[in-house]
Amino acid sequence: MSKNMWILAALISVLVIASIYREQSGMKTPDHLKCKESMFQQMFTDQCTPRSGIQKLQ
Numbered sequence: 001m002s003k004n005m006w007i008l009a010a011l012i013s014v015l016v017i018a019s020i021y022r023e024q025s026g027m028k029t030p031d032h033l034k035c036k037e038s039m040f041q042q043m044f045t046d047q048c049t050p051r052s053g054i055q056k057l058q
Contacts, residue, residue: 001009032039035048042048 032042034051035042036051037045037047037049
């Protein structure tokens with residue numbers, strides 16, 4: 001593999017590990033991910049339609 005592929009593989013690995021850690025540690029979902037609208041729409045319209053499928057079971 002070339003040098004660029006190793007860098008890309010390392011970055012993807014870090015993102016995967018960070019995602020797994022965030023999920024397992026029970027961190028709170030960021031507010032902008034709780035809405036159906038994109039972050040871009042939320043910035044300009046101040047509109048938020050709550051999502052129903054991202055709630056964690058206790």
